[in-house]
Amino acid sequence: MNSAASGLVDIHCHLLPGIDDGPADMQDALVLARAAVDAGIDTVAATPHLRADFPDVHPEELADRCRVLRAAMAQHEIPLRVVSGAETSLVWALQCDRQQLALATYAQHAESILIETPNDVTGIQELLYVLRAQGLRVILAHPERSSGFHASPDHLEALCCQGVVPQVDAGSLVHRPDSSVRRLAERVVSSGHPAVIASDAHRGQSWRPVTILAQAASAAATLVGPARAAWMTSEAPLAIVEGRELPDAPPSRPARRSWWKAGRGRPVRAA
């Protein structure tokens, strides 16, 4: 895989057609793919839901489904790099065998896995440790949407300190400025811990559009400066899909704030 991406890299996108709540068919998937390219995205991880209520998603089929999609994109001259992945429920990840778990990782490198954040985060440190102890880097999908973390943001910070990487949804940084979701999303991005931003797109336009990632990149640049925002939306996500260590993150500009003070408008220490 060419690691010289210069555009946005989207590690959470429901791009595969017909198997979860993403695009209904290949035509809709191609619309989403085209919209991604138009929004400045050059690499997407296709991450369908791996959980009990989406029975048509099978880890053994993910790579082939990506191949079929790539062939269709090539026919339609859509220059988007697609790698396999999954948005894996914690229950599924803890119940499947090791081979299935590897098939759910990014590009099936058995290195990083996207875990859907539950609302009930009781015991989540111990549960995620089961995965981390197998050598996996856990990317935690949209923790800012979890009511459990709204009640106990210290639990989220503890996970970040242990090496779990929060993946903030682009929409959480763009919509509803007075909401608790927006506040927690901004705190995660501004905290100084490694974090990434992804679209969690389900459509090209309308419901959870892929195009919102570019808006979120701009919003993040306002919060932490353009270099750190680019790290969150391009450099770190590219390393994740390629199975590499995260590159060193540039300091946040304007000054980074501590986790606890970030939501209160009072800077504590410079980056």
Ligand SMILES: [Fe+2]
């Ligand atoms: Fe998702």
